[in-house]
Amino acid sequence: MNKTDLLFYLGVFLFCSGLLMVFTKKNAIMILMGIELMLNAANLNLVAFNQSTPGLDGQLFALFIIIVAVCEAAVGIAILLKAYRFYQTVVPDQFRDLHEKL
Amino acid sequence: MGLNNQLDSIYESLGYVWPELILTFSILVVLTTGLIFKEKSHVTFVLSGIALAVALIPVLITWPQQPVSLFSNMLRVDDFAAFFKVLFLIGGLLTLTITGKKKEAAEFHLLILAVVLGACLLVMSMNFVMVLLALELISLSSYLLVGFSFDRKSAEGSLKYFLFGTVATAVMIYGLSLLYGLAGTLDFSSSPFIDSLMRTQSPLLLVSCLLILAGFLFKMAAVPLHLWAPDVYEAAPTAVVAFLSVVPKLAGMAVLIKLVLSFYLFGQSVYLWPEMIAAVSIASILVGNLSALVQTNPKRMLAYSSVAQSGFMLVGLTTLQLEGIHFAIFYGAIFLLMNFLVFAVLTYYEKHGDINSVNSLSGLGRLSWFPAFSMLIGMVALTGLPPTAGFTAKLLIFSSLWSSYQETHSMILIALFLVGLLNTVVSLFFYLKIPYFLFIKEAPVGVTIKSSGFSNLLHLVLVIALIYLFLQPDLLMGWINRITFVL
Amino acid sequence: MILQEIILYALAGTCTGSVLLMIAHKNLMYAALGLMGCLISLAGIFALLHAEFLAATQLLIYAGGVLVLIIFGIMLTNRIAGKPLLTAATHWFFGIALTVGVASVLIISYHETQFESRIASQISMNSQAIGIELMSTYVAPFEVSGVLLLVCLVGAAFTASWFKKHPHE
């Protein structure tokens, strides 16, 4: 296995693990962590692909993704805290005020 | 290019982004005044209104705008971006008008400004980095805005929107990283980008494009990424819903247009982009309309209706031709008017009581006819019947679809044509529900309704705009026809 | 070269292991620990790939900032009384099927793809180059990300502190 392939597979693994956590974990914080994994998968790809690409676009893009991740985490935790105050839980499945009323 | 030249060009570029500079500056001003005048929210209300109005001026006076690349081709000003900017700024102004002088925190106005700023940047973006940042500015601000009712529901809606949205963004970012590997550049309008895509038409390209488009379909609430819409619409404050159902949706559509045109490679792409978009469009129209049928909460119903409306906007894009896209833009502009009309009336009724079920609107039209009449016009426009511009918009996009069929003889276009038009009948069922309750049902005893000259004026303006654009669509269409796409 | 490859494999292995820990463990704190392991090993990989600036940022902002935020979140949303912070998981079958599907689509299409060979520019002073880029080509995104951070922090602070201001509602 050469280096590029290895890095790509690692990226796929991270992305899919993130996806798996998003779909299976019940706790919103766990979901948030899954999302972080997906973002890291993208970062890994960008850095790896930047190895064979002129310029530093990949790394700079990764840098901005990290900034975006910080913002998302900050906003996410804030929203989560507010929801927790109302519901005393962070399990989205237990929020039952909004659903189809037929 | 030397560093000095680059710095010079940055300095030059600043002259083209006045609206964005004004918005950014006003965000700072709103933030500081919010801290100074803590209890006087109308100060920031007035300030942000002025900012949005002032930001319109540079857009309007530079119209028509020759395409100019800014900041090393990160952004580009052209007629396309300018037209959408006008829509976003008007959308922001209308949102403030609907909210009225209701006591809202300075942060509310700040976030509205941030969404408008993000939308303006998004339509100008020519580089995936800018796309991502502008999109996040819209998304994160809107997740927070949804929570601004500060009750259980809105906290839940906000969290759900956040979780769905960030997952969609993460998927999109992963797609972007793959595309970067394939194309070697992030500048999606540049010729190296197009060239590499032409050379490597691999399955991975399709996968990455689909992952990227997912992010924007999410913003537009198109099927299958519409699941957040009903909950968020129900939970968020009504004025915010009006805002979120228009500005991010149109921004998403604008970028979708640019990206799909880019991915389509002037018709040389081996992938069936028109067919794929047509499939999303059919699904959105069907799912949106059929789900809306069974709703009793007006806001949930409008959420599904907005899913269907996204489907209609995509109809124009299906043709992947300049004309079809012009009509999609026309549809978007009309959608802004009709959606704001409907939500303006809903906000007006909300002041008199709960609007969580159509039942609570019973007979209000018999007590005060004008708001109910405006609602009727809004609903008729959303259905796409004359004499409103909603009809013209539908007529035009379906005309483009038919023309496109005559050129390609693709059966899925005919399917979309028939599904789209026949769905008008389905949609009538639920669009008519609200006027039906307003006019035909009797009001419960003791219900009174205060008429408000200000909101009547707002409704009147929107109603007249909708009818005027039906009688004379040439005016708006003339502006839109200027838009070209130089990739 | 060999040493580098060994380190790379080791880091990839650590990363995989930490992620598996995150998926498998029910305890939130362990999952956060797993995330930290993953982030740090990724920073190592970045450093190996000559992206030193990014590696540093990853350590400082990601491991230092995001992770702290997440741990704050865990602390604030769980009443700690000596109980382990457990979380449940559902839809395993659906989740795994979806994940395996996505992974196989990605890997198969990756193998079908002939990547173009491009000549990478050799950049020795990574941090300096990035600094110059940020202030020239990427100045617009740089400024926008400033606005983004500002808006998010103000909005998040307001949202999170709303209850403190309105204790009776």
Place this chain on the structure above:
Amino acid sequence: MHLLSYLIFIPIVAALVILAMPARLSNAFRAVSLTVNILQLLVLLAIVLNFKISAGYQLIEKTPWITMNLGAWGELRAEYFVALDGLSFPLVALSVFIMFIATVSSWTIEQNRKGYFVLLLTLNGAILGSFCALDFLLFYVFFEFMLLPMYFLIGIWGGPKREYASIKFFLYTLLGSIFILIVLVGLYLSTKTPGQADLVHTFNVLYMQDPANLISGSALALDSNSYLGPYSFRLWAFLLLFVGFIIKLPAVPFHTWLPDAHVEAPTPISVILAALLLKFGGYGLLRFAYPIFPDGAIYFSWLVGFIGLLSIIYGALNAMASKDLKRLIAYSSVSHMGFVLLGIASATVEGITGAVYQMFSHGIISAMLFLIAGVLYDRTHDRLIENYSGLATKMKGYTAFVLIAFFASMGLPGFAGFIGEVLVLFGAFQSKFINGLIPSWMALAATFGLLLGAGYYLWTIQRMFYGLFSVKNYLGNLADLDSREYSLLIPLALAALVFGILPQLLLNYINPFAAEFVIRWFAPETLIP
């Protein structure tokens, strides 16, 4: 002159005027509405004086409306284009007359008069606009514009089941108009304005009717090679237009909205619905479907004739089985409008003339029938036939008008209904020998419908008016017609008689239209193989 524009826009302007007036002036609204009708009658008089027999389209008004650049797809041009010919002239005259009757019979409306008269006037303008429009888009806009006023008029001022009836009416007719819209979109994109260097798509119906204006290679051109299943797009387009219009007509099996709408609607609205709105079915076929797609018309002529026949028989049988007087009249409408369809299907001069004449006469007679039903309902709030008997002894004047209306509707010689039906039957018989479009047994079977008609009317007269006087659940003394009711019924009865005895008054106008229609699109020599 702009006579037609006056006709169309006087009521719309008046509607806006009423909207601006304060709601407490409730008596003034009736006055405004009546003034509008009188003005319209005067304009109509001027039109009659100006309209020349057999001179094609007259009183033409044409102004550009929408001109829009469609880029690579040419240019879109819609016009404000109104004119009258032998087809629309009788219907416009009928509309003005019936709207007058409807306003007078709305005199007793008490609830929310402002809204009522606004909607009535809007409806008035939309109906006249649709009959006059020769631009397909303009027609379509007016046509759709009728739906909402009608929906609210039934939904707010209707009977106990009004909500169900109004939504059913709306959905059926909207479905029909969507079918029309589908064809409309395809059609205008397939049509070009003759004599223009650039490609200018037009909605002008006269251009659409000329196959030379269809763009070669477009999906709806004569040489179109677009197929969907067994039929070409042209045949589908004809079918869509056909279904769209016969929902309005209404023909079996799309008629089920009609009885509900009629039963629930207030009397004036029933009158408008039966006398005017149903006519759009026949009018649409003769103006749009047949001339634009004559090949489709020929291909499906058997189907058209058969649906017509089915409506005649099925409508009559249902009428016979109806217990409710209004429902009986509604089903008799289905039956009579079936004759229109049969006449059109025959595509002979007699058949077409008969169809147009039948539309006119049915307009007058059905208005009378619904007024009669309304008179009874106003007094007793009961419409069930079995609850009445011996009315002739108490309500002499009323009975006289009932007899006139019933006999006219039966198609007795001397009444207007007779002329239309006989001409239709004559055309349907001849069709086999002239163009071979429909078999003559259809005509034979249709006469059976006439017999059934006589049957249910006579039976109803026998049940309701003969025998000892009794009205179930009603103890008061039934008053005979008052002067307002006389003033409504006398003009209608006179019209039914005059146009029965002197048919050439109208035939002179219709005949040139029918002759040209047949020669241009259904000339026998081109049809018989």
